[in-house]
Amino acid sequence: MGVIPMRRDGLQVETMDGELIVLDTVRDVVVHANATAALVFQLCDGQRSVDDITALLCDAYPDSAADIRADVPAIIAHLVEQRLLEWSAAAT
Amino acid sequence: MSDNKPMLSRRAALKIIAAAGAGTLLTLPDKWTKPLVQVGALPAHAQVSPVPRSLICPASPAQPTLVTTQTFIQPTTVQVSPAAAGVTVNYIITIVDGFLLAPAVASGSAVTNGAGVAGVTVEIQPLQGTGSFTIAWSLPGQQGGCSTTYNWVLQDF
Numbered sequence: 001m002g003v004i005p006m007r008r009d010g011l012q013v014e015t016m017d018g019e020l021i022v023l024d025t026v027r028d029v030v031v032h033a034n035a036t037a038a039l040v041f042q043l044c045d046g047q048r049s050v051d052d053i054t055a056l057l058c059d060a061y062p063d064s065a066a067d068i069r070a071d072v073p074a075i076i077a078h079l080v081e082q083r084l085l086e087w088s089a090a091a092t
Numbered sequence: 093m094s095d096n097k098p099m100l101s102r103r104a105a106l107k108i109i110a111a112a113g114a115g116t117l118l119t120l121p122d123k124w125t126k127p128l129v130q131v132g133a134l135p136a137h138a139q140v141s142p143v144p145r146s147l148i149c150p151a152s153p154a155q156p157t158l159v160t161t162q163t164f165i166q167p168t169t170v171q172v173s174p175a176a177a178g179v180t181v182n183y184i185i186t187i188v189d190g191f192l193l194a195p196a197v198a199s200g201s202a203v204t205n206g207a208g209v210a211g212v213t214v215e216i217q218p219l220q221g222t223g224s225f226t227i228a229w230s231l232p233g234q235q236g237g238c239s240t241t242y243n244w245v246l247q248d249f
Contacts, residue, residue: 012178012203018121025180025203030132037127039109039120057124059105064124075127082131 003087005053005076006046011084022084031084040075044085050076146173147181147229149238156222156243163193164216164244170229175208182230183212189223190216190244201232214242221246 012023020038022031033041043053054072058065079085106120148171157164172179185198192198194215202210216225222245230237 014178021178023178023203025201028133032130032132034125034128035121036125037129040127043109056105056108060102060109060120061124062102067126068124071124071127075129078129082129 002049003089004046004049005044005080005085006088007041007044008084008086024083027083029082031082036071037075037079040072041079041084044076044079046088145176145179145231145234146236147171147231147238148173149229149240152241153243156224156245158247159218159244160247162217162246164190164218164223164242165213166216166225166242167211167213168227168240168242169209169211170202170238172204172208172210172231175204177204177206177208179204179208179210180232181210182232184228184230185214185225186228187216187223187225189220190218190225192225193217216244218244218246 014021018035020033057068204210224243226241228239
């Protein structure tokens with residue numbers, strides 16, 4: 001069994017010009033995500049692994065595949081650290 | 093990582109991504125840039141916006157509500173002005189001759205919708221033939237606010 005990233009419950013998510021504003025009203029924290037961070041956050045739906053998300057984005061942006069392979073795991077780890085995402089057990 | 097997986101066409105990948113973001117109308121960036129997030133603590137007086145806001149409560153009903161069941165269920169709302177979504181509003185419920193069933197505790201917070209309206213449904217177990225509850229709303233970190241009182245009368249008490 002692996003782990004997959006998923007959004008935490010209780011977050012207020014608003015979009016603005018392709019970017020994302022996430023309000024954590026429990027902790028009184030606001031997070032602004034640029035367009036690519038927003039994209040990664042949206043793809044963390046509890047169904048896709050980090051590798052799945054990375055592969056999908058590499059396919060969507062093949063010219064940036066090398067950057068994506070570095071950026072996606074890093075930003076997901078950061079979003080988990082900021083408690084916008086959490087790790088969920090993946091069904092095998 | 094994904095080296096052994098078959099490549100999707102870019103078009104197919106974009107369709108999958110667009111479907112994932114459909115619920116929030118996410119716009120796909122034209123090109124990949126480094127993902128960045130900025131995290132900040134909201135000042136208590138500026139939960140969403142620094143714009144000064146005020147609260148407008150509905151007037152207290154002139155007549156009590158006749159309660160035919162043993163539970164008084166009353167939706168309550170407050171309007172934030174100027175209207176904005178995502179504004180956190182605090183409430184405190186005080187009850188005379190009743191027992192609070194819902195929400196679970198007498199104080200909490202609600203978040204405004206796109207029309208700038210926040211609300212909470214209050215459920216009271218009446219302890220007497222008549223009673224009332226008052227819900228007072230306030231913006232975090234701001235003085236003032238507004239309140240609405242709802243009275244009930246138990247039928248056949």
